Amino acid sequence: MMTVSLAILGLLTIAAPWLISHFGRRFGYLAALVSLASFLWFFSLIPRITSGDERIEELPFLPTLGSAFTLRLDGLALVFALLITGIGTLIAIYTVGYLEDHPRLARFWVSLLLFQTAMLGLVLADDIVALFIFWELTSVSSFFLIGFADERPQARANAQQAFIVTAAGGLLLLVGLLLLAEQRGSFSLRTLLSAGTAQPTDALTTAAFLLILLGAATKSAQFPFHFWLPNAMEAPTPVSAYLHSATMVKAGIYLLARIAPEFGRHPWWQPSLLTLGIVTALVGAALAVLQRDLKRLLAYSTVSALGMLVILLGLGEAGSKAFAMFLLAHALYKGGAFLIAGIIEHSTERRTLDALGGLWCRLPTLTLATLLVVAAAVGLPPTLGFIAKEATLEVGLNVMPSLLFALLVVAAVGQATVAWLLLRPLFARPPEILYPHAPHWSLLVGPTALGLLALAGGFFSAPLGRIVSAIVASVRGSAVLVVEIALWHGFTLVLGTSVLVLVTAGLLALTWPQLAQFGDHLAATTPLGEPPRGLGRIAPERGYRGLMATLTRVAIMQTRILQNGYLRVYITIIILTAILLVSASIVRATFPRPATFPGVTSVDVVDAILALIIIVSSFVAVRATERLAAIAALGALGFSLALLYARYGAPDLAITQVLVDTLTVVFLVFAFYRLPRYARLSSTAARARDALLATAFGLMMAGFALLIHLFRYPERTSVFFAEQAYLAAHGRNVVNVILVDFRALDTLGEITVLGLAALGVTALLAIGKGARSR
Amino acid sequence: MTTLPSIILRTAVRWISPLLLLFSLFLLLRGHHEPGGGFSGGLIASTAFALFTFGHGLETARRILRVSPPTLVVAGITLALVSGSLAFLAHKTFLTGLWIAIPLVGDTRVELGTPLLFDVGVYLTVIGATLTMLFEFAKE
Amino acid sequence: MELLFALMVGTLYGCSLYLLLRRSIVKLAVGLILLGNGANLLIFSAGGLIRGRPPLVPEGATTVPAPYADPLPQALILTAIVISFGVLVFAVALIYRTYRALSTDDLDDLTTTDRLGEVTEAAHRPLVPIATITQSADDGR
Structure with a gap:
């Protein structure tokens, strides 16, 4: 069933x-239905999983590598x-009202559904x-x-940044x-x-x-890799709510939680995670x-929460x-907060806090939803946020x-301040009177x-307790x-701290x-494109940009040296490298047999004549002054x-060679x-140098061709082919059977x-045609 | 290719080309048991058309071929893919050979298999590719 | 016989390299042909040289009676011959287009794509796509 739900999402993509x-745009409702169906299925499994059961599904995949496509559902997953x-269901509905009939709706949905499939696969995968x-x-x-808004340079740069940081982490x-x-010795997480x-x-x-840990830190925007997440806010808001707050950025957290049972006992676990987390939580807040x-x-408050x-x-x-x-709690309230930010932007076309205010009297439904989300986000009782x-x-x-603990409280104050600030667009005095249009119901x-x-x-609290206990397990x-x-x-010290956080945050807001x-x-x-100033000079993002600039510089430099446009330089470099490597291997090799060849000297007259023709005509081709x-x-x-092929048991090759030669x-x-004349363009010195290189290369290849005969492998694939050609593949011509079967x-x-x-020939010759007729 | 070659060449080509085409089919079909096959068959057929182009000009050669050479390439690769995909119907992996034996009179029977179909795909692709290139050059 | 084959292989490789290093664009094509033949011959001789015993199952038998010429390199070479033919024709078409576009047969005149763009600009713009590619690459920077 897990496989099926992944497959359905994949097909929908x-x-x-x-x-x-x-x-x-109504496709959004369809996508919501599909998500909802799989949500309900997972929901129905809560009793089973929370009572300690696990669900495992397995499909063979790369069996020769000992890897299988295994899905596993436990409490965390x-x-x-x-x-x-x-x-995902809510985001799908939201998108209907948010993107409406955007001209690139299809691209958006393909990417979003691909994400949903991948994210679901990520948390279910055991392999x-x-x-x-x-x-x-x-x-x-x-x-x-x-x-998505690829006409904006900033969007392109930020997309690239997020990708490079997270994908590099993925490689680690x-x-x-x-x-x-x-x-x-296993590919299965369970075993590992x-x-x-x-x-x-x-x-x-x-x-x-x-x-x-590095992989998880990049994905979950931990300091010093956090900078990509605020920059990712170039994405449409449903994406920010879904990927960049509720799900994808939690992939790193998921992974850390996944490996916690094993690596939690590692002596470096606690110091490294605490340091990483506390710095991230503080910087973000x-x-x-x-x-x-x-x-x-x-986004920064999400960074802080991820640190937490x-x-x-x-x-x-x-x-x-x-x-x-x-x-x-965070997935619920932060996802909600982003969605509200999106509605505000959609209704007023403004996104900066100081340009907003007084929306409560014009958008009452939004105000209600915001109050709910803010209550959870600041942690007012009796919400989940409070607990x-x-x-x-x-x-x-x-x-x-x-x-x-004090630092943790400071981070909590920062996050709560952000939550309070969500009220500003509703209740602050607006700098100008805003006339927001009412949001479509799908947005709310x-x-x-x-x-x-x-x-x-x-x-x-009882069902919540069961789910929490499954995660804890x-x-x-x-x-x-x-x-x-x-x-x-x-009335405990904890409650006191909580109130302190709330009040301080409110005052800060x-x-x-x-x-x-x-x-x-x-x-x-x-x-x-601007020079860094202030804190920007020491921001980790500067390191990223410096790295990318260096990469470009190195690329340009090595292109100037290695790809200088002279074909013969490329060839010379390649050949010299080849000569070096092959000669070194020949010198170092230990030969299994003494260097005598049975039949080396037994030269047939016809063969010798053919060989002579081949050698002579090669030189003629080199020395010729006429094309013909x-x-x-x-x-x-x-x-x-x-003819040589024909004499040495390769009639098929002989036929093909003759025909190709004719053509x-x-x-x-x-x-x-x-084509132009068959000209002599190089200087005598250049020709002498090239002749020397060519001779060296020719000699090496000749030696190689000779020494190859010392290595004959007893178990040859060919033996299998020769034995099975007729029996298994119904063909008497083994060469043809290899080719077609x-x-x-x-x-x-x-x-x-x-x-x-x-096709390439057609394209090359047709380009000229079009140009000339113009 | 504006001036057509001598009448001798044209007459010779008129007789030789069909024979070469026939020979190419022969090579293709016997390829599984004797030297030959799709590659050499396809090359022979291409040579036949090349000769025809020499003798009778590009337009005549195109007309005789009826289909455009790139179509042959597509048809050939598609045929090879289809012959490989037939294995899926028998729940085998891609390109697994499937064979049926058709009994003829007496003891003789003809064995037909997807590898033969594959070889026909190779044959068509080789003809298509070679002729695409040949015709493009002849146009220049 | 192995010695003779080794000599041929060496000659083909050496001659092809010499031709590939020439500045004349036409010699490049000839060098390519020699290189293809040399590689084929190398693979062929590496499979072992057995005279007059093609890998065919005779009528009435079910396997090829030993000794027989190795069928695997033959299959490799067979496709290699046809492919190198395709590549050669492609190379010739490329050379022909380059010559028409730039009116030069000297490889040293073809050092950068930027310059290629300039030259094409002057010479009735037959290679518009390449010029467009360099253009958009500049924009992206």
């Missing part, structure tokens, strides 16, 4: 352009699958090869979605996973992560851990409140319960050193549903234990204009070669009289190349 040409399909492919596919689809991840697979009982501290495991752009504000999740994972078992709740925040603070207070479904869900989370790698979730803990001015002064981000002489020499050479001569006669795939490729060569 492929069929999307066609369906959109029929249904237009289930929650992610629910988020992906559930929020690391499949995991990696899905991982990179999410990066690819994210690239297309960020660069691949190396890490393969190291693990190599060490532990439950292998060790002893503490895994050897160098290979540590290297694998660090590589996987600090930069968030300084932004003017509504979406960048939310990493902290909670870094705390190990103690943090797992808070991790689970924070994960759920998650309480749990986070409680863990922090109990197990973290007080300095770290998403944020309202997410806000309500976050609210409901606080009331239905996956993260701890233990059996499912029932987690009690309570809304009210009494009120002074936001000053904060934003301070932010302008700091200039932490540098727009494309060269062509004649080539003809003689080809026919002698054909070649025909073509050359056709073409050469339209045993190795037919190769032949298929070869006739395709032949067809392409013909």
Whole structure:
């Protein structure tokens, strides 16, 4: 069923352009239905999975490499699958109202559905090869979605940045996973992560851990790779809500949670994750409140929240319960917040906070939805946000050193400030009177549903507890234990901190204009094409841009040296390298047999004459001063070669060679009289130098051709072909059987190349035609 | 190619070309058991048309061929793909050879298989590609 | 006989390299033909030289009686012959177009695509697509 739901999504992706040409924007409802169906299916599995069951589906895939396409559904995967399909449903409906009849609707949907398929595959995959492919596919689809407005240079640059950062991280991840697979002899995550009982501290495991951590950090926008996420806000808002807050950026978090049962015991786990998380949470929170752009504000706060999740994972078992709740709460309220930002932008065509205000009286429905989302985001009781925040603070207070806890609280204040700031467009005094148009109902479904869900989370603590406990079991790698979730803990220190966070954040939100001015002064981000100033000079993004600039410089430099436009220089370099490598191998090789050749000296007269013709005609072709002489020499050479083939048991080759030779001569006669003279252009010195190189190369190849006979492999593929040609493939001509049966795939490729060569000739000769007639 | 060659060449070509075409089919069909096959058959057929082009000019050669050479390329590659895909119907992997034996009079029977179809695809592609190139050059 | 084959292979490779290093664009085509033949002969001789025993299953038998010439290199070479023919014709077409467009047969005059664009600009613009490609690459920078 998991396979089926992936397959259906995949099919929908492929069929999307066609369906959109029929249904237009209403395709969004269809996509929502498909997502909803798979959401409901995953939903129906909650009881089974939360009682400790696992679901595994397997399809053979690359069986020779020991890899299978295995899908596995446990608590962690289930929650992610629910988020992906559930929020996916809402996003699909939202897109109908947001993009309306955008001319490139089909491209948008193909990318979005590709993402949804890949993301679902990513969280369900048990096989690391499949995991990696899905991982990179999410990066690819994210690239297309960020660069959706590809007429804007900024969108193109940011799409490229996000892709390069996350895909590079993906490659590191691949190396890490393969190291693990190599060490532990399996491609299955289940096996890989439950292998060790002893503490895994050897160098290979540590290297694998660090590589996987780097992969996760790039994907989940951890410092210093966080810069791509705010820049990804070039994407249409449904994408920001879906990929860049609720799902894709959590892929790295998912992966860390996935490997936590095994690597959680690694001595580097806690220090590295805590450092990474706390720096990210602080940087994200600090930069968030300084932004003017509504979406960048939310993006930085997402960075901060992702850092928080990493902290909670870094705390190990103690943090797992808070991790689970924070994960759920954040996906709901941050997704909702983005959707609201999108509605505001859609209705007012404004996105900067200081240009907005007073919307509450004109957009009452939006105001309601916003209030719901903000309540969850700042963590007001009785929302899920409140419970998650309480749990986070409680863990922090109990197990973290007080300095770290203080930093955690600061990050929480930053995030809550961002949440409060969402109210500004509604209630602040507007700089000018705005006349927003009322949002289509499809736009409001998403944020309202997410806000309500976050609210409901606080009331239905029993089912929530079951889901949380299933996640906790996956993260701890233990059996499912029932987690009690309570809304009210009494007047505790945690509650006090919580109130403090809320109030401080509220006060900060009120002074936001000053904060934003301070932010302008700091200039932490540098727009494309401008020199960095302020904080921008030390921002990690500068490192990225410097790296890319260096890459370009190196590319240009090496092109100037290696690709200087002189064909003979390229050839000389290639040949010298070849001579060097082959000679070195010949010198170093140990020969299995003494260097005597039976029959080396037994030269047949006819063979000798043919060989002589071939050698002489080669030299004639080189020395000829007339084109016709060269062509004649080539003809003689080809026919002698054909005769040699015929004498040495290759009649098929002989026939083909004769025919091709005939046709070649025909073509050359056709073409050469339209070609320039057979001129001598090089200087004598150049010719002498080339002759020397050619002689060396010829001698080496001759030696190579001779020495090859010393290596004969006892088990030859040919023996199989010769034995099975008639019995299995019903053919008496073994060569033909190889071509059309045993190795037919190769032949298929070869006739395709032949067809392409013909197409190329047509194109080359037709271009001239068109130009001349103009 | 504006001035046509001598009448001797034209007459000779008129007789030789069909014979060559026939021979190319013979080579193609016997290829599975004796030297020959799609590649050499296709090359022979191309030579036949090349000769015809020499003798009677490009336009006549095109008319005699009826279909355009690029169409032959497409047809050939498609045929090869189809012959390979037939294996899917028998739940085998792509390009697995399938054979049926058609009994003729007495003990003799003719074996037909998808590899033969594949070879016909090769034959058509080779003719198509060679003639595409030949005609383009002849036009210049 | 192996020695003789090695000599042929060496000669073909050496001569082809010498021709490939020439500045004359026509010699490049001849060099390509020699290179193709040399490579084929090398593969052929590497498979082992057995005279007069083609890999055919005789009537009445079910397998090829040993010794027989290795069929695998033959299959490789057979397609290689046809492909190198296609590539050769393509190369000749390319050479022909280049010559028509740039009125030069000296490879040293064909050093950069940028210059190719300029020259084509002057010479009745027959290679518009290449010029457009360089143009758009500039825009992207």
